[in-house]
Amino acid sequence: MPLLDVNNISISFGGLAAVSGFSFHVEEGEIVSIIGPNGAGKTTVFNMLTGVYKPDAGSIKFDGVECNGLAPQEIVKLGIARTFQNIRLYKDMRVIENVIVGMHINQKYGFFDMLLRTKKFRTCEYESAKRAQQILEMVGLSQHTHDYAKNLPYGEQRKLEIARAIATSAKLLILDEPAAGMNTGESESLMHFIRTLKDKGFTILLIEHDMNVVMNISDRIYVLNYGKKIAEGLPEEIVSDPQVITAYLGVTKEGKDAAGD
């Protein structure tokens, strides 16, 4: 059974069908990418997966549980966490605090523990801080632990978003254009980083425009255009798919020549 099994989801805004009848699945331990031209509906798909939008039709099963219609915080509890296309960190918090916010759902103490600062409260806060430190080490941000998030370089801010997502104890990480705005060097190291995440047992669903990244790390790729799936398969199948080439480059006389990037 796939970890994430999405069947025929559709959503429209007013009269515009942003996504129609899109189905895909992600197996445990895979890196799956969704690509497509701007406005194809990729981020909308992510927003449906994470409960920001409710699909008009279709089903989303994660780990066998139907998540269509659940609130965002309930979906996080099931084990899906995401990052954002335009970075949404808590800019005026320290790096480690950003990570601890991600642990919110796993910090289990009640009002009275808080009021009386019981042992449970103190241990819980201590454990959180310790785990946050470990996560920061894992993503390579430990030298920035006490910096303000807004002062990190761009590439590091993206890593911090991923760290925050990991902190929720997610099994599935949904990364929305992690390489956006990165230079070649930065995206190389990001690619390496995503691979290490896979090795650590995370399953990854990715939206990305940087074809170098997509083709190098994806196990499988889905291609969306105008809200519809136009292709799916292994990276090498996708690059030579005539429909994909048409979607990206428009109709050409000899479209296949342009295949590749």
Added chain:
Amino acid sequence: MLLQYIANGIAIGMAYAIVALGYSIVFGILRLLNFSHAAVYAFSANMILVFMGWHFGIWGAVAVSIVATGLLAVCVNQFALKPLRKKNSDKVANLITTVGASYIIQNLMVMYLGSERKTFPFFYDFGVSIDIGFYTITSAQISMFVIAGLLLVFLTLIIRKTKVGLAMRGIEQNPLAANLMGINVEWIIAIAFFMGGASAAVGGALIGGYYQLAYPSMGVMVGNKAFASAVLGGLGVLHGAAIGGLIVGVLECLIIGYLGASYRDGIAFVLLIITLIIKPAGLFGKKNITKV
């Protein structure tokens, strides 16, 4: 005499400070000026009298009123503001709704409790006073200072050191990201309203006791002064609200002492106007509150 006025001012200023906190907490999380807060504050003092009528005893009545007032603030949020947020209404609509809620609460109190002024017990006065040279500090002033001070420290600890506080700051900085990291945003907002309401109730008990009076429209003046304190200290900044409250309280007592009691209510608003002209973000506020 100066020191005497300052001592009086610090005591009443601490009470303004904890009422001001309510404006600041809600503003911090929602960027909304909650004008129902003044009526919520008045509700607390009036309810203490009601509960005393039910033989709760004064301390019991205060405790129950703190919870009831916190819940009232939560109700304002749940029934008036949350539906507006769900529909993505304009900020101004939210603001006007809080004004409306304040009138509803105040007038319900007039309907059911009567509009006359009722005596309120000076319950934290232990009849002791300490004479230091030419001035006197009463035990009531000390208790006021200590109670309000403890509450300030407690709320600051919640916001700085617990997951709820961290979640509040997360929501303040980016509500969507907070939600998608597993924070139940509406629940945290409700907690913020409860904290604001409950601290207003402590303020209501202290100020009601200090003047030994409670009546439905008592929130108007104190609410406005607390609001001025919150703006003075910087909306959304807790220690700012506290210091703003102290400044307003002390200046008020100095004015009573040197200019006469008829000018006392003006000072808070003079300060408010000066703050808005010179330093709109307040003493401790961050410069650019709204980024587009």
